[in-house]
Every structure is written in structure tokens, then in C-alpha cells.
Amino acid sequence: xxxxxxxxAPNATRVAPERETDxxxxxxxxxxxxxxxCVVDLFFPEAGLDAIRLLEREGIRVNFPQxxxxxxxxxxxxxxxxxxxxxxxxxxxxxxxxxxxxxxxxGSCAGMFRHHYRALFADEPDTLKRVEALAxxxxxxxxxxxKVCRVQLxxxxxxxxxxxxxxxxxxxxxxxxLHARELLGxxxxxxxxxxxxxxxxxxxxxxxxxxxxxxxxxMVNDKTRSLIDSGAxxxxxxDGGCLMNINGSLEKQREAFRGxxxxxxxxxxxxxxxxxxxx
Amino acid sequence: xxxxxxxxxxxxxxxxRAGEALADGQLSxxxxxxxxxxxxxxxxxxxxxDEREGLRELGNRIKARSLSKLPDLLExxxxxxxxxxxxxxxxxxxxxxxxxxxxxxxxxxxxxxxKGKSMVSEEMEMNDYLAERGIECLxxxxxxYIVQLDGEKPSHIIMPAIHKNARQVSKLFHDKLGExxxxxxxxxxxxxxxxxxxxxxxxxxxxxxxxxxIAETGTLLLVENEGNGRMSTTVPPVxxxxxxxxxxxxxxxxxxxxxxxxxxxxLGQPITTYVNxxxxxxxxxxxxxxxxxxxxxxxxxxxxxxxxxxxRQTLNCIRCGACMNHCPVYTRVGGxxxxxxxxxxxxxxxxPHMAGLHNVPDHPSASSLCGACGDVCPVKIPIPExxxxxxxxxxxxxxxxxxxxGGGAKFSRKERWIWRxxxxxxxxxxxxxxxxxxATRMRALAPSNVGPWTExxxxxxxxxxxxxxxxxxxLDSSGxxxx
Numbered sequence: 001x002x003x004x005x006x007x008x009a010p011n012a013t014r015v016a017p018e019r020e021t022d023x024x025x026x027x028x029x030x031x032x033x034x035x036x037x038c039v040v041d042l043f044f045p046e047a048g049l050d051a052i053r054l055l056e057r058e059g060i061r062v063n064f065p066q067x068x069x070x071x072x073x074x075x076x077x078x079x080x081x082x083x084x085x086x087x088x089x090x091x092x093x094x095x096x097x098x099x100x101x102x103x104x105x106x107g108s109c110a111g112m113f114r115h116h117y118r119a120l121f122a123d124e125p126d127t128l129k130r131v132e133a134l135a136x137x138x139x140x141x142x143x144x145x146x147k148v149c150r151v152q153l154x155x156x157x158x159x160x161x162x163x164x165x166x167x168x169x170x171x172x173x174x175x176x177x178l179h180a181r182e183l184l185g186x187x188x189x190x191x192x193x194x195x196x197x198x199x200x201x202x203x204x205x206x207x208x209x210x211x212x213x214x215x216x217x218x219m220v221n222d223k224t225r226s227l228i229d230s231g232a233x234x235x236x237x238x239d240g241g242c243l244m245n246i247n248g249s250l251e252k253q254r255e256a257f258r259g260x261x262x263x264x265x266x267x268x269x270x271x272x273x274x275x276x277x278x279x
Numbered sequence: 280x281x282x283x284x285x286x287x288x289x290x291x292x293x294x295x296r297a298g299e300a301l302a303d304g305q306l307s308x309x310x311x312x313x314x315x316x317x318x319x320x321x322x323x324x325x326x327x328x329d330e331r332e333g334l335r336e337l338g339n340r341i342k343a344r345s346l347s348k349l350p351d352l353l354e355x356x357x358x359x360x361x362x363x364x365x366x367x368x369x370x371x372x373x374x375x376x377x378x379x380x381x382x383x384x385x386x387x388x389x390x391x392x393x394k395g396k397s398m399v400s401e402e403m404e405m406n407d408y409l410a411e412r413g414i415e416c417l418x419x420x421x422x423x424y425i426v427q428l429d430g431e432k433p434s435h436i437i438m439p440a441i442h443k444n445a446r447q448v449s450k451l452f453h454d455k456l457g458e459x460x461x462x463x464x465x466x467x468x469x470x471x472x473x474x475x476x477x478x479x480x481x482x483x484x485x486x487x488x489x490x491x492x493i494a495e496t497g498t499l500l501l502v503e504n505e506g507n508g509r510m511s512t513t514v515p516p517v518x519x520x521x522x523x524x525x526x527x528x529x530x531x532x533x534x535x536x537x538x539x540x541x542x543x544x545x546l547g548q549p550i551t552t553y554v555n556x557x558x559x560x561x562x563x564x565x566x567x568x569x570x571x572x573x574x575x576x577x578x579x580x581x582x583x584x585x586x587x588x589x590x591r592q593t594l595n596c597i598r599c600g601a602c603m604n605h606c607p608v609y610t611r612v613g614g615x616x617x618x619x620x621x622x623x624x625x626x627x628x629x630x631p632h633m634a635g636l637h638n639v640p641d642h643p644s645a646s647s648l649c650g651a652c653g654d655v656c657p658v659k660i661p662i663p664e665x666x667x668x669x670x671x672x673x674x675x676x677x678x679x680x681x682x683x684x685g686g687g688a689k690f691s692r693k694e695r696w697i698w699r700x701x702x703x704x705x706x707x708x709x710x711x712x713x714x715x716x717x718a719t720r721m722r723a724l725a726p727s728n729v730g731p732w733t734e735x736x737x738x739x740x741x742x743x744x745x746x747x748x749x750x751x752x753x754l755d756s757s758g759x760x761x762x
Contacts, residue, residue, distance in 0.1 A: 045749050046749075048746035049746065069706075080698040083698040212608075215301070244736075
């Protein structure tokens with residue numbers, strides 16, 4: 001079990017803070033809605049498709065409403081509350097199906113539904129009820145696979161060493177960073193290696209990366225350096241924003257090392273090297 | 280980084296200063312090493328996560344309760360302190376506070392002041408104010424002494440000289456004081472101690488800050504590790520304490536958890552070496568202590584923050600510095616980059632109330648909103664939430680009434696237009712899908728230079744097919760509807 005928990009004597013400079021989750025999880029449902037997120041939609045669509053496949057493998061029917069777009073986070077974190085609210089309202093409409101869990105392959109977009117929509121609609125009591133209901137049935141993908149589906153993954157891949165990058169939202173808003181560890185722990189040929197300052201932000205922060213490129217750049221440089229130095233052959237993460245930031249930086253630095261979305265990694269591991277053909 | 284420029288001249292240029300700091304390898308390395316060590320110390324000081332979270336919750340409630348009755352507590356504090364023989368003074372602005380302090384010193388014909396560590400006196404720029412009036416004000420905290428000697432400002436609220444390593448301090452002492460160079464920290468401390476010992480004896484007035492002002496008993500509590508606080512407050516014939524109005528708490532019982540949170544969060548200490556409880560001037564039967572004790576209570580924008588229920592949480596702060604120790608931005612750019620008295624996450628949310636957002640327009644944006652600060656704050660100030668709120672205040676139309684001084688500093692019609700367009704794209708599903716279609720089909724035309732993004736990244740290239748597209752095809756083929 002020690003694999004699942006951060007070091008007993010915590011090294012604050014290296015590992016994420018320990019957190020217990022007190023969330024109540026429902027039984028496995030027949031169907032879910034997948035909220036793909038705009039970053040996955042445009043830049044990592046395979047990861048979204050692999051998330052659908054992982055869910056279908058558990059016997060769950062996946063809905064993908066074509067009217068979905070973005071959770072509204074970019075405008076919200078930029079201070080444009082009204083614009084964020086309009087976009088959030090549109091998603092609320094699309095996802096307004098009581099009883100149907102919403103699964104999100106991103107800690108930060110899931111965190112938006114679960115936490116920030118409350119602030120967005122604080123002055124609209126009626127909307128707030130729907131927001132609360134959405135928050136209640138929103139799950140980050142790894143959390144949903146582990147806690148609701150109770151997946152059992154059987155590793156078909158070759159022995160490999162990987163580094164896990166958890167997003168700040170996954171750790172601090174969703175308390176779901178240990179879930180990804182636990183899922184990886186089920187893969188018996190995968191060794192998860194620690195990296196330096198693992199719990200530190202990769203420097204993305206949405207528009208922070210373009211408003212403060214000097215600071216953001218220093219952060220992602222340090223992150224990519226520690227990932228490469230960890231000895232892992234690749235990095236996996238459950239957040240598209242971090243992935244875009246880290247991979248974009250690696251490519252700019254002409255490093256061969258890359259990260260990929262955890263959904264794609266898991267799908268490949270449980271299907272062996274033939275994963276690509278299963279589609 | 281040893282600039283000594285008025286804060287207002289620096290404040291419009293956070294990015295520029297950040298760039299300079301990042302280019303200074305020594306500076307970055309000094310900060311990273313120091314902050315790593317401080318994070319570790321804090322973690323060690325809270326071995327039990329449940330105990331830590333319980334204590335933080337308690338700290339938050341005590342501060343919230345104190346602030347909810349702030350006017351009453353301040354009145355009670357004044358009454359009790361007066362009964363104890365302490366003279367209480369009120370200052371709305373730093374100018375008023377400086378005038379008050381100057382008048383007290385002048386009344387005693389004081390020429391030498393020795394000062395314990397006080398961030399409020401930094402807010403006031405008291406040293407400069409007094410120096411211009413012929414009064415020498417010497418910092419007695421070792422870190423403050425070092426930065427004063429080098430003509431700098433503190434780069435951290437707890438460890439003012441943390442941006443310097445032992446070698447740099449040694450060189451400073453050699454250049455300014457003619458001391459032989461050494462990297463032995465104990466020897467360096469002895470240099471400061473020798474100089475200061477004499478000054479404590481000669482000083483006409485001692486100035487200090489206050490960590491907690493206790494209303495019920497009229498007590499000023501001051502924690503410190505070097506003994507300089509006790510010297511400054513007991514040896515000179517006059518003691519002037521300066522503090523912000525938010526430091527008042529109801530009673531001594533409230534102080535126990537707050538002090539524990541403060542010392543453990545700041546330096547990982549169970550308690551500081553010195554805990555001074557100051558209740559008044561020397562009594563007739565006492566052998567030592569000052570003949571006069573004064574307290575200057577400074578507002579400086581605090582009542583502005585107090586007026587807004589959300590912003591009020593800023594005043595929970597007990598000045599431990601844990602938010603900066605854990606901040607990935609502060610760790611890289613250091614305290615001077617912020618160009619203001621209070622650096623780091625807490626500085627970003629408190630400075631706008633003091634200086635006005637127009638003087639620190641980039642402060643709210645200088646955060647990835649990673650949440651580390653809010654996670655470690657001993658009194659649970661939701662710093663990321665408040666940063667987000669300040670971003671909203673920052674982009675308001677400056678012609679509208681502003682809730683925060685200098686609000687609307689980042690208002691831009693162009694940026695508002697961009698977000699309106701983004702809103703249109705993301706609220707009209709047909710338009711959004713058309714955008715996806717175009718972006719994926721014309722991916723070869725994706726620009727190779729995307730402004731600041733491509734300074735640190737390769738240009739992003741859209742996938743060949745969007746998830747909307749792939750999911751529709753997949754779900755159709757597996758017989759599911761994709762409504």
C-alpha cells in the first residue's frame with residue numbers, strides 16, 4: 001500500500017501534500033456524459049477517445065453531447081466574469097441531465113464545474129441549484145475509473161518507467177492526484193518514478209503562460225528538467241493544459257522526452273501494443 | 280537587484296524585474312535553496328495533518344471573529360492600553376504615522392533610534408522619513424541590518440536578507456565595515472552583534488512591530504529569535520510600537536493557537552526564542568523597561584479591504600511568510616521583483632489596498648493560480664480566490680465606480696473584444712464546431728509564432744480531427760447516440 005501514499009516523512013520539496021478524500025461515490029452507472037474539454041478537443045482528441053473506450057470497457061454507455069465547448073475557465077481566471085458566466089451557462093444547459101454523471105479527463109475543468117461555477121452563479125439562487133447538482137455528479141476521469149467503476153487493469157505492455165505529473169487542480173481542488181497513482185499501481189510492469197519538486201506547478205496557469213512568459217517559462221523549464229532527470233522514459237498526466245505546456249516546452253527545447261495523457265497510456269497498457277488498432 | 284528606487288517607479292514593471300531576477304543565477308539559486316529548506320521545516324513542524332488542519336481552521340475562525348468585531352476590539356484595546364499607561368495613536372495614512380512617530384521622538388529630543396523588525400515601519404518607510412529629519416534609525420534585526428547596510432529593501436517579510444548568501448554578506452561587511460572576509464555565519468552574526476550592542480545602549484528611542492495586540496488585557500505580543508526585539512523594547516527610555524489595525528485579537532486565549540501557527544508556518548519552530556508580552560511602561564517598583572510606551576495603529580488602506588466581505592479575508596494575515604516560501608513564482612523571482620513592501624502571494628492581495636491597483640497592475644496576473652499559497656496559509660486566506668477577484672477588479676471599466684483603489688488598471692477594449700468573441704464562439708455550438716472543422720482541416724496553416732506562447736513552446740498544431748468529430752464517428756459506429 002505504501003506505493004499509494006506520499007512518503008510517510010513528507011519531503012515537501014518533492015511530493016504533493018497528502019489528502020484524504022471524503023467524497024461519497026455512487027454505484028457504477030449505466031451511462032455517463034463525457035465532457036471532453038476544449039484543449040483535448042483540439043489538441044489531444046485521441047485522449048478523449050481513449051477515455052470513452054476506457055469507460056465503455058466498464059460497460060458504461062458514453063454520451064458526448066455535440067453542443068459542448070469550453071468550461072469557461074480561461075475567461076474566469078482572466079477576470080472576465082460575465083464572459084465566463086455566459087459560457088458556463090451554455091455548458092450547464094448541455095450537461096443538465098439529472099442522474100447522468102459527467103466525466104472529465106482533466107482535473108482543472110472538473111474543478112471548474114465542482115468549485116468555481118458556485119462563485120460564478122453565487123447571485124442566482126435558481127441556477128445555483130443546478131450548479132450544485134452538476135458539482136455533485138462531476139468526476140475527474142481517474143477518480144471515476146477508480147472509485148466509481150472500481151476498475152481492475154491488467155497490464156499487457158512491456159516493462160516501463162514513467163513519471164506522473166499531477167495538475168495543481170487535481171491535487172488541490174479535486175483531491176484526485178492519488179487516484180492516478182493507484183491506477184498506475186495496478187499496472188504490474190509499470191514503475192512510477194518520482195521526480196524533483198513533483199508537487200510544484202508546471203507553470204501553465206492558462207493565460208498566465210502568455211501574460212508572464214518569463215516566469216512561466218522558468219517554471220516549465222524546471223519541470224521538464226526534473227522530468228527528464230527522473231530517469232523515466234515518458235511522463236503521463238491527466239490534464240490537457242499541463243500536457244500542452246510541458247510537451248510544447250520539450251519540443252521547443254528539442255528534447256526527445258514527451259508526455260501523454262493518462263487515458264491514452266492506460267488504454268495502450270491494457271491492450272498491449274495493438275492498442276492503436278483496437279479503435 | 281540592489282535597486283533603491285521608489286516603489287511607484289518600479290511598480291509598473293513586474294515582468295521586467297522578473298526577467299532580470301531570472302537571469303541572475305545566484306539570486307535564483309539562493310531563493311530556491313532557502314525556500315526548499317523552509318518548506319521542509321514547515322512540513323516537519325506539522326507532522327500530523329489532522330492536527331494541522333484543525334489548527335488552521337481554528338486560526339481562521341479566531342481571525343474572522345476578531346475582524347467581525349474589529350471596531351469594538353480596537354476601542355477596548357485603546358482603553359486597556361491607556362489604563363496600562365500606554366499612549367495610543369491612530370494614523371490613517373503612512374504620512375500621519377510618520378508624523379506621530381517623529382513628534383514623539385522630537386518631544387524627547389531623540390537623535391538615535393534602534394528598531395526591531397517591523398513590516399509596518401517598512402510600509403511607512405520610517406527609516407528614510409526620520410533620516411531626512413536628522414534622526415538615525417538603525418535596524419537591529421540581523422537580516423534588516425544587512426539590507427539597511429546595503430541600501431536595499433527586505434526581500435522577504437520574515438527573512439529580509441534571504442536573497443543574499445553568506446559569501447555576499449561577508450563581502451558587504453568587508454566593504455562597508457572593513458571586517459575580514461569569512462563565510463562562517465556565526466562570525467558574521469558577531470559582527471552585527473558588536474555594532475548593535477553599543478547602539479542599544481545609546482539609543483533614545485526603540486521602535487518595534489507587534490504580532491498580536493490583545494484587547495482584553497491591553498497587551499502587545501512580539502515574537503522574535505534574536506533578542507533584538509526585547510532590547511529595542513526595554514533598553515531605550517521610549518518604546519514606540521507600530522502596527523496595523525488588523526492585529527487586534529480579543530484575549531490571550533486567542534493568541535495561543537495563532538502564535539503556534541505563526542512560528543510553525545514561518546520557520547518550523549514550535550515557539551520562538553523570545554516571546555515578548557508588553558503591557559506598559561516601567562512601574563515605580565521595576566528595575567528596567569522604558570519610561571514611555573506608545574502604540575501607533577495604522578490603517579493605510581486596511582479599512583478599504585475591511586469594507587468588502589471577500590477582500591476582508593486579506594486581513595486574516597498573521598505575516599508568517601509561508602505563502603511566499605511555497606510560491607513557485609516567488610521562489611524564482613525573489614521579493615524585490617514585486618517592487619513593494621509585501622512580496623509574494625500575500626503581497627499581491629494586500630498591496631492593491633495600500634498602493635492602489637494602478638500602482639501594481641501586474642500583481643494579480645503574476646500567478647498561475649496553482650493554489651500552493653492557499654494550501655499552506657495558517658489562517659486559511661483563500662489567496663487564489665482573492666487574486667481572481669482582483670483580476671476582475673483590474674479589468675473593469677475605469678469610468679465605473681471602483682471597489683478597489685485604482686481598479687480598472689488593466690482595462691482594455693481590445694482584450695474585452697477578444698473575450699466577447701471567445702464567448703460567442705463557446706456559446707454557439709454550430710459556430711464552435713465550424714471553428715473545430717476549420718482549425719483541424721487547415722492545421723497546416725497554424726501560425727508558427729503565437730506571441731508570448733512561442734517564446735517558451737513550439738507552436739501548437741491542432742489535431743487532424745477534433746474530439747467532437749472522433750466521438751461522433753466512434754459512438755455512431757458503436758451504435759450509441761451522441762445527442
